[in-house]
Amino acid sequence: MSDDVAIVGIGIHPFGRHEGVSGMEQGAIAIRKACEDAKIKWSDLQFAFGGSVAAGSPDHMVSQMGLTGLQFINVVNGCATGGSALISTYNTIKSGAYDIGVAVGFDKHERGAFRVQTGKQGERDWYGGSGMALTTQFFGMKINRYMEEYGITQSSLAKVASKAFRNGSKNENAWRREALGEEEVLQSQMLSYPLTQYMFCSPGEGGVALVLARADQAHKYTDKPIFLKSAVVKSRRYGSFEVLAPSLALDYADGPTVDASKAAFEAAGIGPEDIDVAQLQDTESGAEIMHMAENGFCKHGEQEKMLADGDTEINGRLPVNTDGGCLANGEPVGASGLRQVYENVLQLRGQAGKRQVPNNPKVAYTHVYGAPGISGVTILSA
Amino acid sequence: MGQVSINENVMDLTPDGPRLKGMRCNNCGNHVFPMQSGCPKCTSDDVEEVQLGTQGTLWAWTIQGFPPKAPPYLGEANPEKFEAYGVGYIELPGQLKVESRLTISDPSLLKIGMEMEIVPETIGMDEEGNELVTFAFAPSA
Numbered sequence: 001m002s003d004d005v006a007i008v009g010i011g012i013h014p015f016g017r018h019e020g021v022s023g024m025e026q027g028a029i030a031i032r033k034a035c036e037d038a039k040i041k042w043s044d045l046q047f048a049f050g051g052s053v054a055a056g057s058p059d060h061m062v063s064q065m066g067l068t069g070l071q072f073i074n075v076v077n078g079c080a081t082g083g084s085a086l087i088s089t090y091n092t093i094k095s096g097a098y099d100i101g102v103a104v105g106f107d108k109h110e111r112g113a114f115r116v117q118t119g120k121q122g123e124r125d126w127y128g129g130s131g132m133a134l135t136t137q138f139f140g141m142k143i144n145r146y147m148e149e150y151g152i153t154q155s156s157l158a159k160v161a162s163k164a165f166r167n168g169s170k171n172e173n174a175w176r177r178e179a180l181g182e183e184e185v186l187q188s189q190m191l192s193y194p195l196t197q198y199m200f201c202s203p204g205e206g207g208v209a210l211v212l213a214r215a216d217q218a219h220k221y222t223d224k225p226i227f228l229k230s231a232v233v234k235s236r237r238y239g240s241f242e243v244l245a246p247s248l249a250l251d252y253a254d255g256p257t258v259d260a261s262k263a264a265f266e267a268a269g270i271g272p273e274d275i276d277v278a279q280l281q282d283t284e285s286g287a288e289i290m291h292m293a294e295n296g297f298c299k300h301g302e303q304e305k306m307l308a309d310g311d312t313e314i315n316g317r318l319p320v321n322t323d324g325g326c327l328a329n330g331e332p333v334g335a336s337g338l339r340q341v342y343e344n345v346l347q348l349r350g351q352a353g354k355r356q357v358p359n360n361p362k363v364a365y366t367h368v369y370g371a372p373g374i375s376g377v378t379i380l381s382a
Numbered sequence: 383m384g385q386v387s388i389n390e391n392v393m394d395l396t397p398d399g400p401r402l403k404g405m406r407c408n409n410c411g412n413h414v415f416p417m418q419s420g421c422p423k424c425t426s427d428d429v430e431e432v433q434l435g436t437q438g439t440l441w442a443w444t445i446q447g448f449p450p451k452a453p454p455y456l457g458e459a460n461p462e463k464f465e466a467y468g469v470g471y472i473e474l475p476g477q478l479k480v481e482s483r484l485t486i487s488d489p490s491l492l493k494i495g496m497e498m499e500i501v502p503e504t505i506g507m508d509e510e511g512n513e514l515v516t517f518a519f520a521p522s523a
Contacts, residue, residue: 115451126389128454130505130516131446132481137469140444148494193445193489238423241442247404247415248441248471248479249423 005093006218006225007380009038009211010345013106015329016175018205023055023332026207027106028064030335034102034209038221045211047071047101049088051081052334055108071098079281079370080233081105082208082337086378087231089212099214100221106207107332114203116244116371127246135283135371136200138243140192143286147194150301152289154194158182159307160285161199161327167314168328170354175204176328199285204330208338210345224349229363229379230267234260242373256375257281257294257367264365264377265296272296275379276361277347278318279340281369282325292320295367295377319357322347337376340366348382386508388456388516392416394433400502400517402434402480413477435474436500437522443470443484443492456506456514472498472519483518497522 011033013026027050035042042065050058050072059072077084082105089103116133119125127133146152162182168174180198188197211221218225236242239253265271272295280295282288289307293300297318306312312320323329323343326336344364346352364380387395392415394401404415409426415434420427447466452459468484470492483503486492503518 112451113448115454117454119454123391124389124456124514125454126392126516128450129388129456129514131450131455131457131467131483132469133454134446134450137444137446141442141470144444145442145494190445190447192447195444246481247413248481249412250473250476250478251423 004215005090005212005228006215007210007228007341007345008213008218008221008225009034009040010342011035011037011209012173012339012342013207014173015204015206015332015335015339023052023106023108023205023207024058024061026108026205027052027058027104027209028061030106030207030209031065031102031104034211038211040100040211040221042066043068045070045100045102046098047092049073049075049085049101049103051075051077051085051105052107053081055106055334058104058106077233078372078374079333080337080368080374080376081334083231083368083376083378084233086210086338086341087233087376089210090228090231093212093214099217100211102209102211103338104207104209105334105336105338107334108205109203109332112203132246133244135243136192136195139284139287140195142241143284143290144194146286146290152301152304154186155182156289156304156307157194157199157285158185160282160288161185163313164282164285164321164325164327167322167355168324171323171328174324174328175330176324195284195286201283201326202330204332206329206332206335206339208335208342210338210341224382226345226348227381229381230264231376231378232260232264232267233374233376234263236373240373243371245373255294256373257291257369260375260377261295261367264379268379270363270379274363275318275365276363277322277344277357278320278365278367279322279325279343280320280367282321282327283331283370285327287369288320288325291367291369295365314355314357322352322355322357333370337366337368340368341378341380344380348380383511385502385504385513385515388505388514393517395502395515399436400500400515401436402500402517403431404434404477405429406432415478415480434480435477438472438474438498440492440494440496440498441471441473441479442494443468445469445487445489468492470519483516485518485520499523
């Protein structure tokens with residue numbers, strides 16, 4: 001393992017709905033907090049990567065942060081936008097080009113399911129026009145088939161959602177902070193069979209910033225540097241089953257999550273058994289279940305027993321989505337992947353308060369998945 | 383006032399029903415819908431347009447339980463009048479799995495592996511008052 005890049009400062013703007021606060025402002029607030037955490041000024045940052053899908057060009061924030069002339073590059077990469085800003089920051093420091101920089105992600109989406117418009121210019125949008133092109137449909141179809149194939153029950157879907165809201169109730173930056181029982185989750189409106197309203201996360205708002213530095217300089221900024229062991233983003237291969245696909249191949253291949261996970265473990269030189277806490281993409285509760293297996297933490301089908309045994313609770317064998325995940329935080333696409341890393345830094349520093357994973361977790365894992373079939377994984381160690 | 387295809391680049395509307403226009407790769411035989419300029423399997427750009435099959439088996443499904451946003455949706459988006467509809471992937475032998483509306487919206491009537499065939503479905507009206515027709519899959523008669 002190489003210890004060459006460290007996270008030395010973290011900042012978050014609460015997730016949720018914030019009338020009158022632009023997405024970019026939420027990103028700027030997150031940067032100010034991250035700088036404060038690292039005991040530096042904006043002018044100390046040598047470069048930035050900024051990600052946002054729906055809330056403007058991140059580099060425009062220099063006009064309010066300060067015109068210091070730093071290199072500021074914008075990243076847009078679907079649901080892996082935040083993760084891509086992080087991997088770019090990580091690689092820039094690894095390359096030796098700069099010593100300290102920031103990855104920032106923020107977003108502000110309209111209410112309701114993502115509006116996906118795929119029409120070419122001068123053509124009628126047949127895909128969305130016909131009532132397809134909804135990300136929610138993909139998640140419903142994928143988990144519906146998976147449940148039949150591997151014996152996962154609807155009760156397990158409800159358990160995942162209920163855990164998310166319970167964890168969210170212990171997180172002051174979460175959007176949904178009210179615990180919800182399994183029965184309430186099951187009884188809510190059926191949106192995309194077999195998934196009900198409370199099994200889905202909602203597009204939302206929020207911002208996260210992470211200050212990264214060369215590991216050999218990290219102690220200048222913090223007593224508790226957290227080392228980034230690997231950061232990987234993968235797109236899909238031929239034959240995988242992905243969101244927003246008018247057709248799929250007859251052949252079957254693993255999705256980008258499996259590829260990103262394997263590559264991240266290999267780069268870090270460790271395996272799934274070494275992970276103490278994990279944040280996995282939970283666009284809906286079935287996604288968390290499938291991603292437990294796709295990331296190598298169990299075999300397909302074992303999730304049913306793991307959930308019944310409470311293995312993924314905060315005090316369980318493998319705590320998953322300790323901050324409430326996307327279900328309790330919502331999904332501002334540009335910020336979502338960075339929120340997972342923010343949570344893991346808190347957990348590894350021992351600063352997660354009421355939701356702190358016991359026994360000093362040392363190694364932590366994050367995973368994002370989304371349109372159009374892209375996945376990002378990071379592995380952190382204390 | 384008649385019936386027109388929702389988009390003639392992806393679907394012909396014939397007296398026998400909708401016919402989908404896909405891509406076949408002349409190098410490796412792979413299929414994609416709709417037509418595109420290169421093959422994602424073998425990377426060849428030697429591809430041609432072909433008509434896709436009209437019958438297959440249900441591979442995955444869900445029920446759309448809330449009105450999609452309009453735009454882009456051309457169907458009934460008013461929550462008061464909206465009716466749920468099925469969405470699934472149908473495996474067309476030797477070609478691909480195509481995503482489609484389903485005529486069935488009752489979960490108890492949908493089973494992975496069931497035989498299905500393509501049918502026309504009127505989704506809305508165009509600017510000239512023609513019925514806009516898209517494709518759906520129904521249980522084989």
